[in-house]
Amino acid sequence: MNGAGVVSIDVKLLDSRLGDRPPQYASAGSAGLDLRACIATAMEIGPGETVLIPTGMAIHLADPGLAAMILPRSGLGHKHGIVLGNLVGLIDSDYQGELMVSTWNRGRNAFTVQPLERLAQLVVVPVLRVAFNVVDDFAASSRGDGGFGSTGRS
Numbered sequence: 739m740n741g742a743g744v745v746s747i748d749v750k751l752l753d754s755r756l757g758d759r760p761p762q763y764a765s766a767g768s769a770g771l772d773l774r775a776c777i778a779t780a781m782e783i784g785p786g787e788t789v790l791i792p793t794g795m796a797i798h799l800a801d802p803g804l805a806a807m808i809l810p811r812s813g814l815g816h817k818h819g820i821v822l823g824n825l826v827g828l829i830d831s832d833y834q835g836e837l838m839v840s841t842w843n844r845g846r847n848a849f850t851v852q853p854l855e856r857l858a859q860l861v862v863v864p865v866l867r868v869a870f871n872v873v874d875d876f877a878a879s880s881r882g883d884g885g886f887g888s889t890g891r892s
């Protein structure tokens with residue numbers, strides 16, 4: 739991490755249309771980096787259809803203490819029903835292949851993705867890796883095994 743709290747990540751730009759500029763944060767407070775649809779021509783996605791769309795870039799997080807998540811863009815999801823077929827894409831720190839966006843049209847109308855359209859966003863997050871300690875009983879907690887609405891609706 740550099741002095742500005744920024745983590746340096748290796749990136750390969752696989753599509754010449756991206757030039758030599760990797761995605762940039764849109765504002766000082768942005769958490770996500772927009773991923774573009776690196777498709778040759780406009781692509782119609784019918785209602786209920788899911789297609790795998792390449793982003794033209796690969797990253798190598800390298801540090802097992804990092805992961806990245808591909809998340810939907812809220813405007814596309816809310817207005818057009820364009821979300822992710824896997825709901826969230828999890829990018830492992832040792833993955834070096836092209837980032838792909840499983841693009842699901844959960845809406846009622848066809849949607850046409852344009853070449854280089856900003857389709858989804860990438861968020862890099864810290865990861866805690868754990869070692870499991872197998873036990874017969876847990877130390878008591880106030881919740882115990884209550885879940886799935888055990889505290890009521892409101």
Ligand SMILES: O=c1ccn([C@H]2C[C@H](O)[C@@H](COP(=O)(O)OP(=O)(O)OP(=O)(O)O)O2)c(=O)[nH]1
Pocket residue numbers: 808824826827828829830831833836837838839840
């Ligand atoms: O939306 C996604 C999700 C995953 N990946 C890449 C990065 C990730 O590290 C790799 C494997 O993802 P995951 O472990 O979720 O896939 P899997 O279905 O469990 O396959 P595998 O057996 O390859 O792990 O695929 C993407 O490019 N986009």
